Amino acid sequence: MTSESILAARIDDFYPVIPAGGVGSRLWPMSRPERPKFLIDLLGTGSTLIQDTVARLEPLGAEVMIVTGARHADAVAEQVPQVPAGNVVAEPSPRDSMAAIALAAAIIEARHGEQIMGSFAADHVIPDGEAFRAVVVTAIQAARTGKVVTIGIEPTEPSSAFGYIQAGEPLADAPGAFAVEAFTEKPDPDTAAAMLAQGGYAWNAGMFVVSTSVLLGHLARLQPMLEAGVRAIAAAWDDPGRDDALAEYWPTLTKIAIDHAIAEPVAAAGGVAMVPGPFSWHDVGDFDSLATLLTPDADGVTRIGRVPAVSAVDSPGLTVIGGSKPLAVVGIADAVVVETDEAILITSRTAAQRVKDVDL
């Protein structure tokens, strides 16, 4: 066997899980409660973020599982018809990321026994799928040593929008992986700058690769009710008893993020490893960061999607997303104009954070 085929064989027991939640309220009206960020073609490429995420993970050769809110399960199934119906897990109500990921782990283990799983958000932008997958393969290898493995994104700026992972020494038994000293919450800008200057910090993109048994084992110790609940639901998942089990146990599950439930306490005990992710990664939260990702046309206007004729007069840095009729912008710098079937938004790149305050 060549090393390539060894890797391919190992990947057969890898199950990517995609938690698909979060509206993206600063991307209104592109995103809306009934059409959250992961369901939209954010970059105007012709595919939605969840379609891109599934396509990015499929070449790893595993069976993808998606966990999403019940109201979005049909739309998800429609957008990624290649994912089997039984692998679109519909949450009856939002119970935060630990319940979603643990239920997926429990279903995978109930079906297949212990496997390696990876959890990757449905709405992140990663242009280079090859580079991403190479890192995931390294993380899978590290996960086989019994660690909870996170992929740490190499920071490109001292952002205060993300939590950080503090890396320690390289791990002898896991090539390419490092010990994790600690997870830190989103820092203030000064702290973020100091962390970048010091080095050894990576962005926490919420990517975890871990054996289902290791994950559920930590959970049994740290959140036993939660572990028991997802095990009970998973046991009935592929049976007629699924709905009853969901109805009985789902509402009892503790609402907690995986970072607080597992990553932070396990890291403190030396059980978390980090694989650096040198690929380009974006968690596009608002129209300013979205515009940053794109290249303006020759007229200086950045366009996303099908945009009608635009005339920009004394309006440098204009971004136009969608629209149904010719548009003129006069004397407004860095304007962002979004038109969907339902509404029109006009803002500026500097004000884009406040879009979440729109009341319509």
Add this chain to the structure above:
Amino acid sequence: MTSESILAARIDDFYPVIPAGGVGSRLWPMSRPERPKFLIDLLGTGSTLIQDTVARLEPLGAEVMIVTGARHADAVAEQVPQVPAGNVVAEPSPRDSMAAIALAAAIIEARHGEQIMGSFAADHVIPDGEAFRAVVVTAIQAARTGKVVTIGIEPTEPSSAFGYIQAGEPLADAPGAFAVEAFTEKPDPDTAAAMLAQGGYAWNAGMFVVSTSVLLGHLARLQPMLEAGVRAIAAAWDDPGRDDALAEYWPTLTKIAIDHAIAEPVAAAGGVAMVPGPFSWHDVGDFDSLATLLTPDADGVTRIGRVPAVSAVDSPGLTVIGGSKPLAVVGIADAVVVETDEAILITSRTAAQRVKDVDL
């Protein structure tokens, strides 16, 4: 006879003329070449500016005549059906204001002999019709003394957007009228401020009241080819020969404004009088001056026409004109958003002058 009935009797020989031209390109997309300013409901009151203008002049008891471009004659006839078809004069091509007003004078005189005419733009805003008409009656009386009478608008600010009329002594034989020393072109702001400080200056709103014979007499002396041309067209106006006469003479008429052709040279010779117009008057040229005329709603948003739901976040001074779907504006001060069936404009009140540069 009481003085009121004397006035009424005198008004029976008064013929208001409404030159209806000018696109209003800074009011795009409300105004468009095929739907100029005078054809739009600029204030969102339910009537267009030309409808308001006709309604304002009708109570004077005279037969209104409108001179407009051939491409707008049908729309004018549709908007003011009470104006007889023979009184909607369609210019085959634009030849400036002197040709338009002189042709109207010549048609009136050919039909009725010497009469008093008054010329009033189709697209000015005058909220108080009563006050306006009282001033016109004074101007008609002054015109009977053989003067070219202009109505001078009392300046409310040192505007550099209008020409000014410099008033002289009161005229003994025309109560309420003053001699005119001179007409001045649009001044720079400093000059305008100095003129207001000095006093005796009024805005030139292009309102002229004059006997048809006096007007055509001045024209025969100052622009004899123009006078001969409009006389020839007018002689055939109510005959089958109208189109031939228009085709023969109209293209030969000198393109000149009435200010340059008549008002300035005749004023220099002492032949022009001014009646002060103390009524509120607006020549709304752009969205900034339009917004100034209107009162914001309780939420601070100024609305014109039928406007859908609006959410203004950190966007004080917002003006919204029309629209087809809910609109949010975030973080843009003094924004102006205009949506018509054909296009969307986004600008700010300070940039509103540059709307004319839109290229769509």
